[in-house]
Amino acid sequence: MPFHTDFRFKPYRDEKGNLKPHPPAERIYGPVSSIGPLTVCAYLVETSAGLAAVDAGYDSDGDLLVNNIRALGLEPQDLKLILLTHWHQDHASGAARLAKATGAKVVIHEKDAEIVATGACRGESIMPPVKIDKRLKDGEVVELGGVAFKTVHCPGQSAGEVVFLATVNGPDGPCRTIFAGDATGFKDDVKTLDRLGYPGVCADFRRTVGILRALEFDLYLGGHPHQVFDEARADGHPFISRDEWLKLVNGRSEQMETFVKQHPRYLDW
Numbered sequence: 001m002p003f004h005t006d007f008r009f010k011p012y013r014d015e016k017g018n019l020k021p022h023p024p025a026e027r028i029y030g031p032v033s034s035i036g037p038l039t040v041c042a043y044l045v046e047t048s049a050g051l052a053a054v055d056a057g058y059d060s061d062g063d064l065l066v067n068n069i070r071a072l073g074l075e076p077q078d079l080k081l082i083l084l085t086h087w088h089q090d091h092a093s094g095a096a097r098l099a100k101a102t103g104a105k106v107v108i109h110e111k112d113a114e115i116v117a118t119g120a121c122r123g124e125s126i127m128p129p130v131k132i133d134k135r136l137k138d139g140e141v142v143e144l145g146g147v148a149f150k151t152v153h154c155p156g157q158s159a160g161e162v163v164f165l166a167t168v169n170g171p172d173g174p175c176r177t178i179f180a181g182d183a184t185g186f187k188d189d190v191k192t193l194d195r196l197g198y199p200g201v202c203a204d205f206r207r208t209v210g211i212l213r214a215l216e217f218d219l220y221l222g223g224h225p226h227q228v229f230d231e232a233r234a235d236g237h238p239f240i241s242r243d244e245w246l247k248l249v250n251g252r253s254e255q256m257e258t259f260v261k262q263h264p265r266y267l268d269w
């Protein structure tokens with residue numbers, strides 16, 4: 001493996017089964033750091049024109065992300081861009097607070113933008129609204145200080161779920177990084193799918209599996225630590241191999257196919 005890092009995605013519970021405290025901010029590779037809470041990921045990328053964050057954690061975690069930026073020796077005021085992988089509360093509800101504290105601009109795929117802009121889903125208020133500065137389309141590139149984040153629309157988890165691809169320069173050379181959000185995820189219980197799903201979710205996810213399988217990258221930065229330590233490689237190493245990536249994606253694909261066999265109505269939804 002050409003890239004070295006001491007960073008590992010770690011399990012949420014200690015030996016006694018208790019939830020651990022939030023982990024400290026930690027450098028992953030080159031300009032990329034982890035700044036998220038315990039169970040959901042948020043990342044920070046240093047560029048020559050300031051900082052970019054991918055996902056913003058929970059609003060209920062308060063100033064955690066701002067404090068984590070400071071803990072890395074960086075200035076929250078330098079945060080210029082917040083890229084959201086999808087609207088779900090664990091990834092997007094912290095965006096309003098983070099944008100307010102830093103003045104950063106917020107971008108998200110056009111199909112998830114309205115929920116985050118209004119803070120409401122199906123008429124129910126679910127998170128603090130935040131101004132969306134750009135509504136992204138598939139293939140769109142957002143650039144900051146020489147780092148180009150390419151948007152790849154991967155609907156399924158939500159209608160506007162995306163992954164961002166960016167090459168970052170680090171000590172072992174340029175590294176193709178995927179900020180994958182929850183694009184690999186599938187909610188295979190009826191209650192959750194009815195609450196978070198949308199018409200076409202299963203057909204979308206089926207197509208997205210093909211898109212995900214074809215992606216090439218070195219560093220896998222998903223939406224939750226367990227996507228690595230449960231689904232790809234037990235040691236939590238973020239530089240997963242192609243086989244480990246296919247294991248992760250195929251595992252979720254099988255989960256979806258099993259679900260729609262039992263609940264075929266979701267294929268027509």
Ligand SMILES: [Zn+2]
Pocket residue numbers: 040088090091182223224
């Ligand atoms: Zn999530």
